[in-house]
Amino acid sequence: MHRARRGAANARELLDQLRLAAPDVVLLDLALPDRDGLELIPDSLALAPTTAIVVFSGYSSIAVSQTARQLGASDYVEKGASLQVLRDTIVAAGASREPGPVDTPQSISPN
Numbered sequence: 001m002h003r004a005r006r007g008a009a010n011a012r013e014l015l016d017q018l019r020l021a022a023p024d025v026v027l028l029d030l031a032l033p034d035r036d037g038l039e040l041i042p043d044s045l046a047l048a049p050t051t052a053i054v055v056f057s058g059y060s061s062i063a064v065s066q067t068a069r070q071l072g073a074s075d076y077v078e079k080g081a082s083l084q085v086l087r088d089t090i091v092a093a094g095a096s097r098e099p100g101p102v103d104t105p106q107s108i109s110p111n
Helices: 011-020 037-047 062-070 083-096
Strands: 025-028 052-057 075-078
Touching: 011 025, 011 037, 025 037, 025 083, 037 052, 037 062, 052 062, 052 083, 062 075, 075 083
Parallel strands: 025 052, 052 075
Antiparallel strands: none
16 A cells, blocks of 8 residues: 655755654655755665655756765656656655664754
């Protein structure tokens, strides 16, 4: 069964949500109002190590895609991709994630 959670408008909201519960997948835009999305990948995984992160961005750069994966993102989808591609990528990322404790609150030290 697929559960959708409330979205986060910025990096702070995402980290707050991850402190409360670890979703199967996070769809992460790189252009956030308060922080670069690439910088957010390691902090997100520190809070929710079993969560798969799919980067969804308008930056069509192989270098950015590679950096996102090196930082721990499961996959990278360019904005403008079909809904089917986006859906398939999210489903595959969720299926490949490491099993772990469900909805276990964690903490991270402030930057």
